[in-house]
Amino acid sequence: MSFRVRPVTADDFGAIYEMAKLTGGGFTNLPPDRATLVQKIARSDKGFSRAEDSQSDDLYMFVLEDPKASVIRGTCQVFGQVGVRQPFYSYHLSTLTQTSPELGKTFRNQTLTLTTDLEGSSEVGGLFLHPNARAGGLGSLLARSRYLFIKSHRARFGDRVLAELRGVMDEAGNAPFWDGLAGRFFDMTFPEADEFNAVHGTQFIADLMPKTPIYVSLLSESARAVMGLPHPTGRAALRMLEEEGFSFDRYIDIFDGGPTVTAHIDDLRTIDESDEETIVEISEGGKTKMLLAHGQLKDFKACFGMVKRAGRKGICIDAEAAELLGVKEGDTVLAVKR
Known part of the structure; x- marks a missing residue:
């Protein structure tokens, strides 16, 4: 197999941009926006160039390359620490149990609470394989190489690592979870909000979203049905993450409701067994x-x-x-x- 994973360089911009246009929306870490991708590649170069061996808000971006054919067929990212530049928001799904002795009934209501619980964690994300390269174990090579990089530079990462998976969307790029919750507080469609978030970050969520818990029973049926579910194209990625040791701890994405999975870095299979x-x-x-x-x-x-x-x-x-x-x-x- 002639493919390898290596750090991205400025010369890879064209291939990265072409892959970004193939993601189909909702892929915040790889937006089809030229200026944003240039900034991400520059930020990655800065992270790889930083001499101090300590945890910071670095971005490390990689490409899957066939050097003999001079082609790039995939990319992935690792973040040293989330929540440094801007708060890292998630919804946490919990259960509130209430009992009425007079009625003789107990009610269990699920609630969504806006949290920054995962701040300080490291993150793996931005994994995308070109449609022509989704065979032969290349997805595993691309995904697991990140954990070997983490092990080789352990001091640059935290004790916990997370991965966000894209949530369910329809063919037009609309997300039922957004339409049923956040969309009611913003004069924006999901594609508009997703594009804005990819370029500007999530501060606008903090500015406008309600801080009080939200009862799930008040959401539309379509929104409730997709909470914590990955996009169909992300099911294989979720299986790989679970095999690595990630688990769903009831955190979901504030935009599309996709699952956020977490793990202790040193317990990851690739890190532990290498x-x-x-x-x-x-x-x-x-x-x-x-x-x-x-x-x-x-x-x-x-x-x-x-x-x-x-x-x-x-x-x-x-x-x-x-x-x-x-x-x-x-x-x-x-x-x-x-």
Whole structure:
């Protein structure tokens, strides 16, 4: 497999912009807006260039590249700390139980509360695969490479990590959850609000949304039906996140009602099961396919490789993986089973 994951550069703008136009809306971290994407790439470069090894509001943006064919077929992002520049809002879904002795009845009402509980967390997001590359495990390569980057730069990330999944929308790009709740407080359609949020952030939500809990029973049936559900195209991504160790803790997106899943970073499967290995031989490799990563910050690269154990001294990897990673015998890599 000739694909690898590496940090984005300014030269990748054209490919990033073309993929952004394919997202279909509701993809806040990858808006089809030229100026915003230029700013994101510049912010990513700043994050990769920062020398101090500590947690901050960095953005690290990556691309999935076939260097031999000179094509980009995917992208993903990691945020060092959310809620630094602007509050990070979520709705938390909880249950309020009330009992009336006179009626002899107990009522359990679900409520949505606007919270900033997840501030300070790190975030993985912005994962998008080109339609022509949604096979062969490339989604797994792109997604899991982020966790190896986190492990390689652990001091730059928090104890908790989150991922927001796009919620349910119709073919016209309208979101039932927005129409049933937030849309009633804003003179904006969901596509308009989504575009504004991608460019300007969520401060307008804080300015105009009610701060009191909202009874779910007062929402429209269509809004209630999609709370906490991912967009159909995001179901595979949710499964990958759950396999990694993320879980739904009843936080949902304030715009489209999609689920926000969380995990403790050090408990993530890729981070927990990966080990640093020394390359003692580069040849045909072995029969075990593994995810490999090498390099720090701007020099970080990840790819799949064929690996076999070479005694206690280290591992043997195939020549193509070595070329993709830019490694030689004696170098070390992070390795984890696919």
